[in-house]
Amino acid sequence: MNDSETDSAPGGIDPAVRAELTRLRDSIDNIDAAVVHMLAERFKCTQQVGRLKAEHDLPPADPAREARQIARLRGLAESAKLDPAFAEKLLNFIIAEVIRHHERIAEGTQTGDEGTGE
Numbered sequence: 001m002n003d004s005e006t007d008s009a010p011g012g013i014d015p016a017v018r019a020e021l022t023r024l025r026d027s028i029d030n031i032d033a034a035v036v037h038m039l040a041e042r043f044k045c046t047q048q049v050g051r052l053k054a055e056h057d058l059p060p061a062d063p064a065r066e067a068r069q070i071a072r073l074r075g076l077a078e079s080a081k082l083d084p085a086f087a088e089k090l091l092n093f094i095i096a097e098v099i100r101h102h103e104r105i106a107e108g109t110q111t112g113d114e115g116t117g118e
């Protein structure tokens with residue numbers, strides 16, 4: 001249910017429920033903003049890694065490094081009571097995009113700034 005659907009709930013919403021929903025959504029919006037900012041910083045780092053790898057003829061992907069990152073993140077997820085499988089899928093999704101950026105940098109088809117908004 002989206003905002004307009006909750007707004008048009010039959011009989012209206014109890015004001016206390018509405019206040020609690022608004023409070024939770026405010027926190028969700030702050031968290032989403034933090035995630036975007038953290039991802040932007042991560043991509044700035046990985047673009048530099050991509051340029052370094054291209055300059056030194058290193059392969060875009062490093063499966064051994066990825067295996068260590070996944071093991072570490074799964075442990076962190078468990079401690080944080082987050083589903084480790086979800087954490088792994090999310091990291092794999094991000095890394096796949098990073099590898100695409102690395103490949104484009106190595107091909108010389110991008111400057112290395114894509115994904116950073118620069």
Ligand SMILES: O=C(O)C(=O)C[C@]1(C(=O)O)C=C[C@@H](O)C=C1
Binds near residue numbers: 060061062066069102
């Ligand atoms: O650490 C590297 O070598 C990177 O290129 C960064 C990164 C990552 O996004 O964390 C991406 C690709 C590699 O396979 C491993 C890790």
